[in-house]
Amino acid sequence: MKSEHLLDVRPRVDAHFPRDEKGHLLIGGVSAVDLVAQFGTPLIAYDEGLIRDTIRAFHRVFQDEGVPYQISYASKAFCTMAICQLAHEEGLGIDVVSGGELYTALAAGVPASKLHMHGNNKTPEELEYAIESGIGAVIVDNFDEIDLLADILQETGRTVDVLVRVAPGVEAHTHDYISTGQQDSKFGFDLASHQVEEAFSRLKEVERARVIGVHAHIGSQIFDVEGFRLLADRMAGVYEDGLRRFGLPFSVLNLGGGFGIPYTDEDAPPVADLVRGVIRAAKAAFAARGMDVPVLWIEPGRSIVGPAGVTLYRVGSRKVIPGVRNYVAIDGGMTDNPRLALYGAKYHACYANRAADPPDRPWSVAGKCCESGDMLIWDLPLPDPQPGDLLAVFATGAYTYAMASHYNRIPKPAVVFCRDGEARLVARRETWADVARLDVPLR
Structure with a gap:
């Protein structure tokens, strides 16, 4: 096929x-x-061939839609040196959420510049390891992390690209334990209470942090594109605010992953419908604001492996x-x-x-x-x-x-x-x- x-x-x-x-x-x-x-x-x-074909199909959807993009494999789904090597060979970046996942990807020979670090409670040791390795981007999750990041960058003299994780208040129709985009979540800066704006202000003062965009993730095993449409519209507004009001050098909008897969014969729609829905929703949201669509990042994990x-x-x-x-x-x-x-x-x-x-x-x-x-x-x-x-x-x-x-x-x-x-x-x-x-x- x-x-x-x-x-x-x-x-x-x-x-x-x-x-x-x-x-x-x-x-x-x-x-x-x-x-x-x-x-x-x-x-x-x-089935290694199926993994590779699936990755290539993700690439094809973005290419057909004609938008700048980056796909990062969410290694939390399955992290070994072999899968990190395979993902890199197929043109993917890799998301890591711990020192162990970071170590695995680096040991597999993946360049640190192709790695992005997530996590709601990155330890000083993990963040130092990421910065000193030359991590491609850090997705900042909370105010304490901004302070920690500022200290590490000052001590090391390093510079790093940063995305701001937003809790957008979008609830995907999925299991409570794997929903992450709602307001009541341990992840990200709350949009409704203006934490995102405060994060933008604080990060502007971190001299060695280049704030290149915003990130959100609304959950896992999602089959309904409507949640992604709402997410894209809301995040386009956040992006515009950071770019125009705060003057941040934005170029990236990361809309996460969570694309559902069939586990039984009753499970539903093709992943491509969701991916296309995400892309087209982003296009529409930015066009409505008179803006070009930025580089779109997504983070599939389960849907790949x-x-x-x-x-x-x-x-x-x-x-x-x-x-x-x-x-x-x-x-x-x-x-x-x-x-x-x-x-x-x-x-x-x-x-x-x-x-x-x-x-x-x-x-x-x-x-x-x-x-x-x-x-x-x-x-x-x-x-x-x-x-x-x-x-x-x-x-x-x-x-x-x-x-x-x-x-x-x-x-x-x-x-x-x-x-x-x-x-x-x-x-x-x-x-x-x-x-x-x-x-x-x-x-």
Whole structure:
């Protein structure tokens, strides 16, 4: 499928993962059964070609709309050296929100000038690391950070580009835990109470901070373009105010990310509709003010890597409660994917070793952690499982490995990139010894 059309198609969530003649699921042209034989389970396998095609499709939408732009990969969705290298190769900047993400991107060989640092509570050590590395831009989030930034710039003699994060009072229709644009938020300067204007005034006095624009982000898993239209109009007004009233050298409007992806066959519209909606809303908002559209930045993360990831588990125990529910347990769980526990997330799955088999009845997929809430999927129609079957859970490329924990001292899974029939290990599987590596015994 040509990349320029990729984002315009509304596929089944598993449409990019065909089956071979044996009925085995293929990921990037590699049999899931072969992947498990080589790398074990749990295993997060990415279709590398799909990631690259998706990035190119994002580029194509902006190019078709004829606006200056920059796309930055939101690395919080999935951050390893390999994905940072891939994003850079495909012409993306990278957003980081911690010293660890910054370190990973730099270690991957991404130039610091291509990195942007977010965060509502950047520590002095993190901000110093970013400034001394030559970070491309810092997205300033609060008044304390302005003071901290001023001190660091004075001490180091460095200069840095800055964007002002705005809490615009736009509420996206998404889960409360992943909404970020409303007034009652820990992120950004509140627009309604004039904090943004005060931030502009204070930053004008920071000699080594070049304030190049404004930023806002209204949430994640957004399917409705109306929120972005309201955001673009409101932020165009903020931009105009900073440029004309405060005389700041603005050239950038960053409208964040949050573009939703399909997790089940019920999930909705193509990402391209949202991206085009963002661009056209920005065009209209600036035209209404008699201004040229500035350089538009967006920050997709989930929409780049989410659909390309498949997590493979091995089926273990089963429990049938007549008239109540059927449980099938796998060798992972909330330690490698906490999203159902956090957000009530839904997923689609099949058995990778017999992907063409029709379902027999609903099965609920349970993890191996010592928690009743350790569930991955409730009541999904599946063939009756057999111990040793390989369960493939789709659209797990974002916020799974990134959120993985060591609860019950369970090691993190391995990660592979698959492309053109070949697989490459990009994150080694942890061992029990790795989990205990930082422990300090009493004696």
